[in-house]
Amino acid sequence: MNNHIVETGTERFAQDVLEVSHQEPVLVDFWAPWCGPCRALTPVLEKLAAEYGGQFVLAKINTDEHPEIAIQYGVRGIPNVKAFVDGQMVGEFTGALPESGVRQFLERVLPGPSERERRAAQAHIAAGEFEAAETRLREALRLDERNDRARIDLAELLVARQAYEEAEQLIGQLLPISRDARVEQIEARIGVWRKSQSLPQTGELEQALAEHPDDHAARLRYAQRLVVEGQYAQALEAFLQVVQGDRGELREQARQGMLEVFNLDAAPRALVSDYRRKLAMALN
Numbered sequence: 214m215n216n217h218i219v220e221t222g223t224e225r226f227a228q229d230v231l232e233v234s235h236q237e238p239v240l241v242d243f244w245a246p247w248c249g250p251c252r253a254l255t256p257v258l259e260k261l262a263a264e265y266g267g268q269f270v271l272a273k274i275n276t277d278e279h280p281e282i283a284i285q286y287g288v289r290g291i292p293n294v295k296a297f298v299d300g301q302m303v304g305e306f307t308g309a310l311p312e313s314g315v316r317q318f319l320e321r322v323l324p325g326p327s328e329r330e331r332r333a334a335q336a337h338i339a340a341g342e343f344e345a346a347e348t349r350l351r352e353a354l355r356l357d358e359r360n361d362r363a364r365i366d367l368a369e370l371l372v373a374r375q376a377y378e379e380a381e382q383l384i385g386q387l388l389p390i391s392r393d394a395r396v397e398q399i400e401a402r403i404g405v406w407r408k409s410q411s412l413p414q415t416g417e418l419e420q421a422l423a424e425h426p427d428d429h430a431a432r433l434r435y436a437q438r439l440v441v442e443g444q445y446a447q448a449l450e451a452f453l454q455v456v457q458g459d460r461g462e463l464r465e466q467a468r469q470g471m472l473e474v475f476n477l478d479a480a481p482r483a484l485v486s487d488y489r490r491k492l493a494m495a496l497n
Contacts (some may be wrong), residue, residue, distance in 0.1 A: 418434055
């Protein structure tokens with residue numbers, strides 16, 4: 214049995230199938246030793262798993278030994294083959310299809326070249342190889358400009374390295390159906406950057422505060438600049454000082470600035486929790 218074929222069952226189904234399917238598609242072959250059609254189909258599946266060389270994993274489940282998982286997934290006849298991608302079943306067939314029929318099934322359920330590039334980019338991101346990931350995502354979009362998942366992934370990388378203008382262009386190209394919570398977060402980061410364009414540079418603001426420590430307007434602008442630079446702890450502390458020291462419009466702007474940081478995914482949750490408490494105390 215090669216690296217692309219595994220024996221699995223009820224206890225390991227989540228790990229061997231659902232988790233793995235987030236990295237590569239998984240075909241689950243529900244079979245039994247007494248099943249004649251199963252004996253005809255199994256060699257075909259194993260041959261194609263080897264031929265496709267990692268484009269999918271073949272997970273085999275003996276339904277006599279693991280009836281629970283077969284019942285859970287609605288197996289009513291065997292052989293039954295179900296395809297999983299990103300933790301979800303995306304297709305199935307029952308019966309011993311000929312090799313040509315199995316190939317047609319694979320063409321329908323396996324990711325195309327663009328999506329394979331996107332998945333490769335995800336592996337690079339997990340390994341901290343962001344430049345390589347960006348290259349793969351650009352290739353994914355070259356292969357299929359309709360791949361909005363790749364477009365969102367690329368926009369996230371661009372925002373992370375502060376390439377906001379290009380990220381904004383990518384988000385503007387999304388279909389309405391592709392917009393989700395990740396897109397909202399990217400737009401929030403871009404919105405913070407947009408507001409910062411009229412702000413002085415960090416060095417100028419630091420000099421102004423050194424000369425006039427009680428200048429709440431300068432400290433507010435300094436906090437806004439720090440948010441753009443991703444220095445969330447320093448930004449929240451600067452916002453908080455304005456909230457504590459001002460009783461007018463600047464105080465409200467600083468409070469709103471803190472709330473914006475709280476809603477950014479990039480801000481550490483422990484930091485957000487700490488400054489939520491500090492803000493509540495300052496407002497009482």
